[in-house]
Amino acid sequence: MEDTLASDLDLISITQLRQVANQTPQPYRLHLQVESRIEKATSSGSPFFEVKLVDAGDSFVWRVFDNNPLFQDAAKLTRNTFIQLAGQWVDGKYGLEPRQVQMRLLSEGETSTLLLGDPDLATRQQADYADIVAFIESIRDPRLLKLCSAFLERHGERFRRTGAARRNHHARRGGLVEHVAQMMRCALAIAGVYPHLNRDLMIAGVLFHDCGKLWENAYAESGFTMPYNLTAEMLGHIPLGLELVNKMWRDMLDTPAAAAWTLLEPASETVRLHLLHLIAAHHGTYEFGSPVLPKTPEAIALHHVDNIDAKLEMFRRAYETGKELAPGIIEKFLPWPVNIVAPLPSVNLPRAE
Template sequence: MEDALADDLDLITITQLRQVANQSPQPYRLHVQVESRLEKTTSTGSPFFEIKLVDAADSLLWRVFDNNPQFHELSKLGRNAFIQIAGQWVDGKYGLEPRQVQFRALSEDEAGTLLLGDPDLAARQQADYADIVAFVGSIRDPRLLKLCSVFLERHGERFRRTGAARRNHHARRGGLVEHVAQMMRCAVAVAGVYPNLNRDLMIAGVLFHDCGKLWENVYAESGFTMPYNLTAEMLGHIPLGLELVNKLWRDVMDAADAAQWTTLEPASETVRLHLLHLIAAHHGTHEFGSPVLPKTPEAVALHHVDNIDAKLEMFRRAYETGKELGAGIIEKFVPWPVNIVAPLPAVNLPARTD
């Protein structure tokens, strides 16, 4: 497959490749970044490479053995390199792998386009961020409104390139924005059903519940790698989130606006403590990392809203990429303990004419 021919192939994402590789066996090309290239040996002592390829929404592990004619050339492939890889994709012994491979470095313009993400995903994340800004703008408590606004002003760019996790759910560049936006929609809906819930506190709690992940799960500015760092490794996102909110709160209370809030009830210190509790308790149990268990209605609601969105995102991804074992039965995925079943569609009734 010559380079000129390779450039004429359909350009798809890793997720799209998973969907079409078995249904439509034809050559495709991917634009990806090399997250890592590990050199390993087989049980017989032969060398091989384990190359992790990533794009905005997905990743793919490519194993290249020493009988591959491009083995030597691939040995020069650097970490974080942006490449095009083209070939006939098959579901081999080690998962999806290309045959008759051609690869080349991406141009600067191509790499820039790749960093923007799949156009549909980028558009959804942009809409999600706009919704977050709108929800924050609807907060009536001036202290929480100011706190949330300062966070978005100072850390919005970093927020937009942070994943909600390394695995399991929304584990992609910008995934935290998707997670927070959907949680806000759900939290506001729940607060509408249970009007005794503090809506302002729920919105702020959703925004800040995972804010420590801006240092634990942030992607590199110019790539799809999520580097590890000592601070996040030793503290984790909940203590980091508590520290960030305390720092922002002090800054907000030192501003001129704070003089107008001294007579507000509940008192500012009480508001701060309730918000910190939502961050500390959002995992729900000590077993899953919460230093304290939920002790307020908002903390209980936030924990379940978080859990619902994470679990439903796992199901969405499994339906999209999981292996079908039988009609409507999809293979279990980590960390789900059982196979899952396709959801029941809504009844399709003819439109009413009256």
């Protein structure tokens, strides 16, 4: 593939590439950011690089062996560098693999465009954030309303660039917004069926259940890399979330508005404890990191809503990008232990006249 032809290739995202890579190989361009470059050795001792590449919605590892013409160029790649890879793409032994590949650095204009993110994904996340704001504005308890509103006001920008995880589900810039919005929709649907659930507490619990991930899974301000940091590594998102909500709650009680809450029932201290319990118990079991088990109806509901949304997002991604072993059978993916099967479509009945 001549270099002069690279600019004529279609520019696509990693997610789009996964959808076509298992078909007849076609040449495409990708604009990417380097998250990491690790030097390793094969069983025979030959060096190779594992270069993790990311964009707004996905990531993959490019393995560059010493017989690759770009081996020396790959050796110079540094974290956060923006590059273009152009070539034939296949879904190979190690996942996405470029063949006859060309690489160059992105221009400043190309980098700025890439940082805007995938337009469809950005539009969905904007709509999700707007829904979160609307759900919060519907809270009747003035303490939970003020706490949730203060969180968005103080941490909204960071919230919007945080992933829900490093892998498995919603592991992308803004993924936490998607996860929280869908959880709120699900939680409110369940609260409609079980009216004894505290609707306000459910909304606040969903908003704050993963708020510690703003420090554990936040993406860089100008990029798609998710750096590690000592605070998150040593504490984890549940203790961080408890600390954040406790601090914000104490600060809120020092505001003039708090004077009007002294006669409210349930008492502010009880509300605080119930909210903290939702954060502490949302993983559901000790072995998955919850310091306590769910002990309230809202805690049980929140745990299952969280689990449902995470699992269904894994399925969605598998249907979108997974390898089909046979019609309707998709190869298992981490952390799922078995192959999955395509869902049953709804019956298509003719319209009544």
